[in-house]
Amino acid sequence: MENKQKLGILLFGALFGAILTSGVWYSVNHEHTTQQASKTAVVQSTNTKTKELQKIIDRLEKENSQLKKGTSETPLLDLDNSATQLFQLYYNYDQSKITNKERQGKGVALADSPVLEQLFPLSADGMKSDFGFIKSQMNDCQIYVATQNGAQYEALAVVNYTTQAGSLEPSGMRYVWKVKYDGDKKLITEATEMGKLSTGLNSSE
16 A cells, blocks of 8 residues: 555656646747747848838939939038038047047037937947947948928938947948938938848848
């Protein structure tokens, strides 16, 4: 009788262990599957957004090729120049040689104060990445006018740039911004990141 009780206890223990192990495996596997599904959804969403951005850029590029051809409209030229110079100030950057406070000062003729504070936060001065100081360089900038309402313009800026942290290899990026321009003030009044179109150096994308 005592042996039967021991056997029963052993069988129950083995069965309970199997159930517990199965439950743990299911929990871990379910969590992994959920995480993978979440990552896949994020990638698919990003790819969809990138394709939509590219379609918009393609359409605006065709429209603007006629709009800018031989144009003598001062507001359009001012918008193009102001946006290009603002992004030059933003992307042509060596963190070891210039502060955001100095960059804000250089941008007063290009954009409103809130835009400059957004692009060049003073809180970032004195900071650096784990790999060292950040350097970047703008390689190209194309401005595409999207809408106009009187002296108010909205445009997309497509910027190609290269960035490097410390001694790491440089990497390239093609990025899209939405900008708003006040033709009366002759200033950029809003700059919003729309997302990347593609990566460049050291990338298979």
